[in-house]
Amino acid sequence: MKIKLDMSSSIPIYVQLRNQIVMGIAKGELQVGDYLPTVRQMAQDSGINVMTVNKAYSILKSEGFIEIDRRFGAKICPRKDSSFEFREKLEEELSLIIAESELKGIDKNDFFEMCKSIYDRINIVSVKGCEV
Amino acid sequence: MKIKLDMSSSIPIYVQLRNQIVMGIAKGELQVGDYLPTVRQMAQDSGINVMTVNKAYSILKSEGFIEIDRRFGAKICPRKDSSFEFREKLEEELSLIIAESELKGIDKNDFFEMCKSIYDRINIVSVKGCEV
DNA sequence: ACTTATTTCATATACAATATATGCAAAATT
DNA sequence: AATTTTGCATATATTGTATATGAAATAAGT
Structure with a gap:
């Protein structure tokens, strides 16, 4: 997948990167079991520092x-989270x-249409949880 | 309305305050034309600095x-925004x-139920835009 | 017109967060 | 055991957050 970082955004670089990886997993561009580039490779490709x-x-x-x-790097391995805390945080954000x-000025109907359109457009895949 | 700030949260204090005021307007706790407390009053009530x-x-x-x-302080006066930019940003966040x-692990149906529940629970009022 | 009161705004400072450079530690392979 | 390749630790510079304080703006009162 292609990472695009906006250096002028108020969103910190590491957050942008995090967000794009999450989107990539949800869209199926990154599959469970796939490996992300090493921190060094990703840093080089993106033009940022390895620590970022x-x-x-x-x-x-x-x-x-x-x-x-440590040896093999970062593997896509999403874990479900049915905790009350996660749900509560999500509700708060929403x-x-x-x-x-x-x-x-975006009313309830409009909002729901937008969400539907997002589900359709982004083509979110059903992601299997990571089994250990 | 009652402002609650979590000093241990990773969310900056000024952002928490901003968010609660937006929620307050949407819930009708703050009405169009109402005045917020002065920055000094709010600072005192909340235990934070006026500049925050x-x-x-x-x-x-x-x-x-x-x-x-400058004389009267901050008046609730929400403006609609039908711009492409606003909508685009909203879609990105969503x-x-x-x-x-x-x-x-929260699927599409569950997500929509959650949104419905939020619309019902928070009892979001239809807010008239601010006429100049 | 001038003064007063009350509000936001400007400036400066300390601390925390972000982004970086560099080298160390861990672990599989040779 | 040595090498390679990976993440992780440490240190530093820059930017963002939170604060303290006083200046500027403005309506109301005299």
Whole structure:
């Protein structure tokens, strides 16, 4: 997959990288069991520092999207999360986005149409959880 | 409305404040034409610095949720935004959230149920845009 | 017109987060 | 055991966040 980083964005570089990898997994561009480029390779390809890549990978690891081993690097390995905490955090994020949408003139129907369109357009694949 | 700031959160204080004010407007707790507390008052009530409050209000102003005048302070005055840019940004945020949800095991139906529940629970009011 | 009161805004500083450069540690392969 | 290749640790510079303080703007009162 192709990583595009916007150096002028207010979103930190490591967050942009993290986000694009998550999107890549969801779209099936990165498959369970695939390996990400090494931190050195990704840094070189993207024109950023290895430690910045390492930060993104670290976060993805702690969020449960990848597993890292020192010899082989970062493997796509998403873990489901049915915890109350995850769900609560998601609801909070969605609540804010819904509030903003409403205030900006995007009503409930429009919002749902947008979500449907996203599910269709991005072609989110059903991803098997990672079995150990 | 009651502002609650989590000083241990990774979300910057000014962002938390901004978010809660947006939620407050969407829920009708803050009405079009209402005035927010002055930056000094809000700072005192919340136990933070006036400049931190000022940053939040500044952002709300530039995002088009409030209007500020020097004499009277910050007035709730949300402006609709039908621009392509706003919509595009919203779709991008939603895309990422949808991708994460899917990877964490929350499928499309579940996601839509959650959104419905949010619309119902938060009781988002239809907010009249601010007429000048 | 001038003064007062009350508000936001500007400036400066300390601390935290981000991004980087470099070398160390771990682990499989040779 | 040595080599290779990988992530990880440490240190530093820059930028963002949070704060303290005073200046500027503006309506109301005298």
